[in-house]
Amino acid sequence: MSKYNKFLIVSNSAKPTNIALLANSIDIETESKSRSELFHMDVDADAMVAYSMAGKQLTHNHTASEINLIAQRFPIFVFDVARGSCDPQQALDLGVRGIIYSDDQLDKLLTAFKVLSEGQLYYPRWLLSELVNEMLTRRIEQTNNSDSAFPHTSLTKQELNIVKLVAQGARNKEVAYQLNISAHTVKTHLSSIFRKTQARNRVELLRWSQQSNIVNYHPDFSIKSEA
Template identity: 45%
Template structure:
């Protein structure tokens, strides 16, 4: 996923809080809109939609209709999230790019905005790592459909390692440092991985890996 240039805050249910000002303090363009129509008119490939989510639930019952509609025209993340009401694993699997919780300190919120605007996911690393670990364990006893077999077989050892690091929440610079390669080379590998797995971004790549874990066994 390429970097985003602008945040659109959809404040149709509650005030936008200080997120627009924080984004602007980091040099990002931010705009508050009051309804879905405005958001849809202003959204494009360079925009990220932020939705205040205080007091709302996202769990096994699925994605609220307001979010489902918003995701049709823009990638989204949620902020002012209450931990007791939102299941992060379900949010990730449904395509939400990140969760910023109400109790997070200012420096952490600023970091979250930076990462999200760089096209990265913002979730607890333990969650991302657990998902990949579960995928690897299940893959040892399960197989894959022919298409997934072909995709996995086409991946190089380096690309497989990068997928593991992505699943652990590593940023491009961290992947580069870990593998002793340049950040430019990491981007090139990710482009190749997205093409081979038919994924458009990191969220879809994690979905592909998760799906692989549910299918019959395949040798690495």
């Protein structure tokens, strides 16, 4: 995780801001930069942009576009944010690493600076919780989709092996030879497979195997060559 020891302050005000004084008090360097200077300077790996939102709203296209452009070159957080003028979700989508409100108390500002300088996000807990919940939900869905790609719960490994061979065009005797089982056992397995997959014949079983992604199933046997 990257750490930052310098804030590049972008503000419409020519006066020194409290953010500079507070940042300096915890050994974070500060430099005031114009937007033009910011876009023409070399990227400093130790620097993070502090962007003033005084008198601005994130819903304005110009402001959102400017923040997004800066975020493509530097890590950035916004400060002097009026309540209700900046949607945290939109800010995060634009690449903003944190939001500091204009009415935040000094102790909260110092906490924000420390968190941001450590390379962490500084957002309301509810938003971070929502993001984690979304991530966990996506992971569960991906796992479920992965599991459904190979219906292990309905077909045994041996049945999957047989489906794989049948999908490759093997006949019962060839399947029996590859799996070291009798042709009669293959027929018994196929009856079970047809019932579980609701396939009425090999053509429908082939279609089912394609839809179920069985072609990517790795069988637990080695293909034997005919003597």
